[in-house]
Amino acid sequence: MPFESLSDRLQDSLKKIKGQSQLTEANMDEMLREIRLALLEADVNFNVVKEFIKNTKEKALGQDVLGSLKPGQVVVKVVHDELVTLLGTEASELDLSRDMNVIMMVGLQGSGKTTTSGKIAKYLTDKKAKKPLLVAADIYRPAAVDQLVTLGKQLDIPVFEKGTDIKAEDIVTQALAYAKENHHDVVIVDTAGRLHIDEPLMQELRNIKEIAQPSDVLLVVDSLTGQDIVNVASSFHESLTITGAVLTKLDGDSRGGGALSIRHITGVPIKFIGTGEKLDAIDMFYPDRMADRILGMGDVVSLVEKVQDVYDEKDAMKTMNRMKQGTFGLDDMLEQMHQMKKLGPLSGVLKMIPGMPKIPEINDDDTDKKMKQTESIIFSMTPSERRDPSLLNAKRKERIAKGCGRTVADINKLLKQFEQSKLMMKQLSSLNPETGMPMTQGKSQFQVNPNRKKERHKKKKKK
Amino acid sequence: MGIFKRIKDSLVGQSTKQSEKYVAGLDKSRSSFSSKINELAARYRELDEDYFEELENILIMSDVGVSMVMTIVDEIKKEVRLQGIVDPKEINDIIVDKMFVIYANESYMTTKINEAKEGLTVILMVGVNGAGKTTTIAKLSNKLKQEGKSVMVAAGDTFRAGAIDQLATWASRLDIPCVKGKEGGDPSAVVFDAIEQAMASEVDVLICDTAGRLQNKVNLMNELEKMNRIIQRTIPEGPHETLLVIDATTGQNGVSQAKEFSKITDVTGLVLTKMDGTAKGGIVLSIKDELNIPVKFIGLGESLDDLEEFDLEQYIYGLCQNLMGE
Incomplete structure (x- = not known):
């Protein structure tokens, strides 16, 4: 998760002011210094930090502490508002208004242009029902064309390439004609990586821009970049008038303060963020959500959307009903675990929940491993055992242990865990959805336990 | 300021092709970094807190880590107090020296590839x-x-x-x-x-x-x-x-x-x-x-x-x- 450390730092510094009754110059200064350091360590450009601090201070000092608000809350609000202003207030989409939209990808070497081109092509195909054409205009780096061609094959999206013995400008000219002929409504031009001070190559980009008349020029920026991001962004912007930026490698542990800098220096929105090596690892950039996350305020909207994305409503209802009937079995638990897994690593999910950023670190590999163990145990059971774990006697447990290569103790542990989660779910399902209070006159006590017979049966046997 | 002067002396006159390319490549880093420090020296009549804060900022802009910058600046402050320097123009050598010492840090430095004694x-x-x-x-x-x-x-x-x-x-x-x-x-x-x-x-x-x-x-x-x-x-x-x-x-x-x-x-x-x-x-x-x-x-x-x-x-x-x- 990017920004994690930044939010930690800010939380610490805001805590210092929380206990105090008044916003004085002195306690503000200490806090602002902390914020300044945190932002600098997050690679936010120095000048941006300076301005940010200045604005925050001005606003916070002039602020009346209203009613029951605590001064700390006021500062949090001011800092938050400032961050939102800096990052922009709404998500920005690609301009797809024309019949044929050309998107030009530019940036330094190794920032991730080619991969991002592939990702955007996939995004446009899947989510926007477009028919994109990828154009390989990187004639300098060895095998750059092959890379795009391979990506195109993986995505099943056509790639226009003419080898490397031809000028990039000519490739683009031909590509445009080809696109028109074949009714492609989006053309994504992957250009070679170049340094912003390399005049001949920058001229090449200007030529391509002249030819292609792109609807979007996207600057691809590595989120690991430090202070130099300002030079890069401003030179590219000066010579090409970029329309947006893509921040890549945000799945790393960099704090990605560059997002703030780019926005501030060029004024263009960040349109996408790259969040992994797989081709669907691309997200829209939501400035307000990012600001929330920076401040450790959680990101509930993203979480809810994510849940909606992966959760199968019907399945969920089925499980819910079974829960209510008390026939919640081990396979249901497994099902739920799988759904959770689809949300991504647990630590990431937890971080989106407000008030949670202070939890101890979760080792995602450990949770993954445990999940696999649980899976193997459950898969070694017969379907009836899964539905009704009370069937499990010592002999059955031994068989299962052999089947999954674990010990009986492991199985017992799992069963105990299952009982606990069952109990928790029962409590949850008996909550009144409107008040959040347990329903006192619920039917639950009268509900028939479908396993009742078996239990009685067992008792009899024992006797 | 001993070490660095000596190094500089040993460098002067060395004009191999390699060092030329090196200097050319580093040109941009150098010019922005040192011209900023020179500018700084020109702007300040004496060494006060503001000067050091500016210096801090310049180092930060070069992507030197924040805590590292603090260390360097603290060291420089100490040295300045010790030697009683007030003129910003005299501080430059100290800055260079300190950076050098911190990087070198008494460790053994080599740029040779470590090769196997025999074989691959x-x-x-x-x-x-x-x-x-x-x-x-x-x-x-x-x-x-x-x-x-x-x-x-x-x-x-x-x-x-x-x-x-x-x-x-x-x-x-x-x-x-x-x-x-x-x-x-x-x-x-x-x-x-x-x-x-x-x-x-x-x-x-x-x-x-x-x-x-x-x-x-x-x-x-x-x-x-x-x-x-x-x-x-x-x-x-x-x-x-x-x-x-x-x-x-x-x-x-x-x-x-x-x-x-x-x-x-x-x-x-x-x-x-x-x-x-x-x-x-x-x-x-x-x-x-x-x-x-x-x-x-x-x-x-x-x-x-x-x-x-x-x-x-x-x-x-x-x-x-x-x-x-x-």
């Missing part, structure tokens, strides 16, 4: 995505070849589309053998094959490419560990050199990269790439300070001979040339 030398290249590993391998192979060594490369990046072709293209340009695997295959297998072939054909140096990986991806880091293990199985003291490739534009994350990669493999040196841009690569100071990993090479351009041995004197000399009144 294995070099492993690691780094995050897009740092410039494959290009650096080509440059390094070229350099070793010019030194009269026989070189083989192994295309251990089986993940990124086109990565194998990229290395193969370089290899054929250099006319050196390249061991390839299947795209999407196990990179350890490629490395294993490469070692066997390298031993059989008795080449001097084998350079293994790896896929770029972000240092917080545990599975990918485990894969790297496995490659390391495979090398050690055949050659117990290998890899003789593990070079972490870092992009000069990298900010504070560079320290984290160095830390995490060091946990998995014994990183023996850094290669600082893309130093021909405007980035200053100041993060190497922090990395050296925290992990004691020296920079061995720097990349100054896109052609094959744009790789130079890192020369601390020249690096700092380059950064601070204007300071010394030249």
Whole structure:
């Protein structure tokens, strides 16, 4: 998760002011210094930090502490508002208004242009029902064309390439004609990586821009970049008038303060963020959500959307009903675990929940491993055992242990865990959805336990 | 200010082609850094808190880590108080000296490749995505070849589309053998094959490419560990050199990269790439300070001979040339 450390730092510094009754110059200064350091360590450009601090201070000092608000809350609000202003207030989409939209990808070497081109092509195909054409205009780096061609094959999206013995400008000219002929409504031009001070190559980009008349020029920026991001962004912007930026490698542990800098220096929105090596690892950039996350305020909207994305409503209802009937079995638990897994690593999910950023670190590999163990145990059971774990006697447990290569103790542990989660779910399902209070006159006590017979049966046997 | 003056003296008059290119490549870093400090000196009549804050900011702008900057500035403040300096113009030497001392830190520095006493030398290249590993391998192979060594490369990046072709293209340009695997295959297998072939054909140096990986991806880091293990199985003291490739534009994350990669493999040196841009690569100071990993090479351009041995004197000399009144 990017920004994690930044939010930690800010939380610490805001805590210092929380206990105090008044916003004085002195306690503000200490806090602002902390914020300044945190932002600098997050690679936010120095000048941006300076301005940010200045604005925050001005606003916070002039602020009346209203009613029951605590001064700390006021500062949090001011800092938050400032961050939102800096990052922009709404998500920005690609301009797809024309019949044929050309998107030009530019940036330094190794920032991730080619991969991002592939990702955007996939995004446009899947989510926007477009028919994109990828154009390989990187004639300098060895095998750059092959890379795009391979990506195109993986995505099943056509790639226009003419080898490397031809000028990039000519490739683009031909590509445009080809696109028109074949009714492609989006053309994504992957250009070679170049340094912003390399005049001949920058001229090449200007030529391509002249030819292609792109609807979007996207600057691809590595989120690991430090202070130099300002030079890069401003030179590219000066010579090409970029329309947006893509921040890549945000799945790393960099704090990605560059997002703030780019926005501030060029004024263009960040349109996408790259969040992994797989081709669907691309997200829209939501400035307000990012600001929330920076401040450790959680990101509930993203979480809810994510849940909606992966959760199968019907399945969920089925499980819910079974829960209510008390026939919640081990396979249901497994099902739920799988759904959770689809949300991504647990630590990431937890971080989106407000008030949670202070939890101890979760080792995602450990949770993954445990999940696999649980899976193997459950898969070694017969379907009836899964539905009704009370069937499990010592002999059955031994068989299962052999089947999954674990010990009986492991199985017992799992069963105990299952009982606990069952109990928790029962409590949850008996909550009144409107008040959040347990329903006192619920039917639950009268509900028939479908396993009742078996239990009685067992008792009899024992006797 | 002793040390640095002496170094400077030893440098003056040295006008090999190499140092010219070095200085040219560093030109942008130097001019912005030192002209800023000079400007600073001109602006302030005396050394007060404001001056030091500005100095702090200038260092931060060069991507030197924040805590490192604090250390440097504190040291300078101490020295200034000790010597009773008030004129900003006199402080420049101290700044340069302090940076030098902090980087060197009494450690043994070498930019030579650590070679096997006999038999095959294995070099492993690691780094995050897009740092410039494959290009650096080509440059390094070229350099070793010019030194009269026989070189083989192994295309251990089986993940990124086109990565194998990229290395193969370089290899054929250099006319050196390249061991390839299947795209999407196990990179350890490629490395294993490469070692066997390298031993059989008795080449001097084998350079293994790896896929770029972000240092917080545990599975990918485990894969790297496995490659390391495979090398050690055949050659117990290998890899003789593990070079972490870092992009000069990298900010504070560079320290984290160095830390995490060091946990998995014994990183023996850094290669600082893309130093021909405007980035200053100041993060190497922090990395050296925290992990004691020296920079061995720097990349100054896109052609094959744009790789130079890192020369601390020249690096700092380059950064601070204007300071010394030249």
